[in-house]
Amino acid sequence: MSVPAASRWSIIAHNVRRLMARDGLTYEDVCEASGLDARTLRGVLRAAKRPHAKTLQRLAEGLGVTPDELFAGDASIARAEFDAATNPAIEEAVESAPELFDGWTPSDFGELASRVGAGGALTPHGVRLAAELMNANRQALTRAQVVLETGQADALRTVIDALYDRATAREQ
Structure with missing residues (x-):
């Protein structure tokens, strides 16, 4: 609806x-x-x-x-606030490694807060690892966008399609 x-x-x-x-x-x-x-x-x-x-x-x-x-909606906002409150290690990680969070938006922090580690909330070390992964993924997407505007676009699409098929294949 x-x-x-x-x-x-x-x-x-x-x-x-x-x-x-x-x-x-x-x-x-x-x-x-x-x-x-x-x-x-x-x-x-x-x-x-x-x-x-x-x-x-x-x-x-x-x-x-x-x-x-x-x-x-209000439910999304409430979930984000809950996620932030249950992952206090984020604040500690930001204080100890602020360079990892340069240019981050509230949405980026919301995405990070929604992640959980083994057994529950992220640890400070887990926050840093998750932030590094999010940054690496963003950098890869930015680079892919650049490549898609070049003569190498077909090659990149072929690689992406192959990796996507591999990642989404169901074990039989």
Whole structure:
């Protein structure tokens, strides 16, 4: 069952207000960070009409989140807060190795907090290993995007298809 459009726009408005409050941002701060004008931001916050995809992308970037986070319902937010509260080792890892987390968004930390280690919450060592893996995966995706824009795109797609088939093959 899909969420009615009016409800989606209300969810976006709620999440933008929540993110602004969380980070102590004013209208002016959000406009400056996103490059949106005040009229557009007010329209999003009033849930008056459907915002363009480009507007949502710019808004998400300005708020330091993924566009998906703008659509997150209360249950998703509650799960993320629970995950963060049950993985206190993340804060310790950030303090001991801040360079691992350079440029991370709240969504990145949410993804990390949702991971568990053997027996439950991540340990500080497990957090560092998970962060290193997330960073390596992002770097590989960035590099793949570059290769896909070159004459090597067909070769990369062939390799990816073969690895995907291997990774998703069911044991018989």
